[in-house]
Amino acid sequence: MEIWDTYDKHRNLTGKQMERGAAFEKDNYHLVIHVCLFNQQGKMLIQQRRADKEGWPSMWDITVGGSAIAGETSQQAAEREVGEEISYSINLENHRPSLTINFENGFDDYYLLEVDVDITRLSFPTEEVAQVKWASQEEILEMISKGSFLPYRESLIALLFDMKSSRGAHDEV
Secondary structure, eight states: OOEEEEEOTTSOEEEEEEETTSOOOTTOBEEEEEEEEEOTTSOEEEEEEOTTOSSSTTOEEOSEEEEOOTTOOHHHHHHHHHHHHHOOOOOOTTOOOSEEEEETTEEEEEEEEEOOOOGGGOOOOSSSEEEEEEEOHHHHHHHHHHTSBOOOOHHHHHHHHHTTTOOSSSOOO
8 A cells, every 4th residue: 555645736745645546635736756767869768567557558658657655755756666667776865856747636746867777787676667668759759649658748758858968948058
């Protein structure tokens, strides 16, 4: 059973918790993290969800995603999820999310990292991930259009690739 902290609309902890799958109380939200790992060639590491996974079975997704559990910060949740899903270790102690997107029931924090990962050395210790591979923006957009990748907005995928090496909404001058 997974327990989540709940937040108010300003992202302050409410002091309440909820069980995964329970109905959200009015004006209560939870925290979800996404980590996108990019290689030096500018490709994103993507994962295929296992065929028996509830919610989008066998579909391809960005590198890692999941909910923060009770007591975790966004950074701690991201570090844990990367370890759980692909057996890779990252340190986000001095990182903030590259972007945060509000959704109906919470906050999506996106971490964009450039790393050298030998994907042949990754393992998938949980029942979530079937396989991983490197993919370009164009390959991901094609997969979305063919229905084999989660139905992210194409503009979000473009933004993730555009922001992989920088922070903020402005180009550096």
